[in-house]
Amino acid sequence: MFDAKVTEMILVGIRDTLYMTVFSAFFGYVVGLPFGILLFITRKDGLRPNRIIYAVGDFICNIIRSVPFLILLILLIPFTRAVVGKSYGSTATIVPLVICAAPYIARVVESSLNEVDPGVIEMAKSMGASTRQIIFKVLLVEARVSLFTGATITTGILLGYSAMSGTVGGGGLGDIAVRYGYYRWQTDIMIITVALLIVIFQIIQNVGTRFSIHLDHRKR
């Protein structure tokens, strides 16, 4: 159907899309997970209540989350250039993706931790656990299914966002869809990229769901 050049381009597109999704999810968690834990422990009835830290964290989180991704992408161009040396291509796209994902991840983590039974936290305290031990040995262990489900959802969203970055030269399948499908009216290429995005999304979601079921010891 396509010549070798187009096939190769699509294969590179798949690789770039996966690269952006996986790395932005990874770095998103490197920033977002501690951020979410911080929000959880500093809130009013948390393990270490601190109104100022919570208010600042909460504010930053809401501000970034209220800026649409496409606009964030453009706003962050100078910053991206400072970090990776250029403002286009897959690696450059990871920077705005991480900044967009981190506060979202922080909220997802915070809500997962909220699901942990307060009684279990009290039990750990009664046994002399420090805040650090409660975080690593209770919260992250007990909330792991919910955390993993949250990570699956986040990765799915990042896949979509990575495609969006195609409009500003981000690379990957989204980039191909915009350049060939939109500017050059090559509907067939557009359809192929969309189909591929759907397949990748399904794989992420299915693997994620199966793995969280496997992780969960609460049933049966």
Add this chain to the structure above:
Amino acid sequence: MQEIEIRNLSKQFDVKGHVVDALRGISLSIEKGDIFGIIGMSGAGKSTLVRSINFLEKPTDGQVFVGGVDLASLSGRELRKKRSEIGMIFQSFNLLEQKNVLDNVCFPLELAGIKKKEARKKAKELLETVNIADKEKAYPSQLSGGQKQRVAIARALATNPKILLCDEATSALDPQTTESILRLLKEINEKLDLTIVVITHQMSVVTQICKKVAIIEAGSVVEEGLVEDIFAAPKSDAARELILEKKVRYTPVEALHAHRRIRIVFNENSSEEPVIANLILKYRVPVNILKADTKNVGGKARGEMILGLPEGEKLQEDMIESLRKSGLTVTEVRENV
């Protein structure tokens, strides 16, 4: 020696701008090796009180001494160390749902930084002690309430505590399971010379295992002493209500109000004699038995009975006098039975 000493303890909570007094000037001393009951209706402040013993709730005023050490004088690290010497079990068990039974018992040892191999060995021994060794690989969701509480007890004992706090530990369990858990607590109390503090709203729990009891109402201790003394002659309304289990009514209320009512408590000796039958034969008038029950108070059988006496004040006084002469404790009952 006093294992736990509570001096003039008060706790206030700030609830939406209002100050609520949860505890008002409570003083208690609990001896080493005792099983001490703290009983009260819900909202009386008993959960707050038990949480003050390991400083999960820091008191507004007053002091708590555990093993002679003032908890308020400890640094954060020292307090955590002290807490590891005080085991605690809960109404909702609070097991880690994502860890199996063995790892749950290992948890406090893991916190203390003990090597995994050593921790497992200790945990297995404890699971033997609480009689649930066959479930070590099971997850909490696969266990019944009684089994969960056994695991929780094993976990609480892992760090060789000197004190075990039980916060409504049997309230979520059925009567048979409650009994077996209480038996287990008594067993470990004797075997390990453990001081146990039992928080409950059920008098039956107190009469079954406690030696001493404090009755809490609206944040204050209203009565305190040996369980058998309080059971025989409760002085406070709260104690009477708890002993009579006010909510349990077998007779229509009208019938109960028609007579002068008395409560009599039998001790071992008087249980032999057919006191009520003799009373009826002697005065040739019927008495109405409104409630009768036998309870195990500290290993001794104690019978209690509530009688409705026939009309006529002279006759009533004579009957009461005659019962007293047979060695029974007689008290007037004014509240609903």
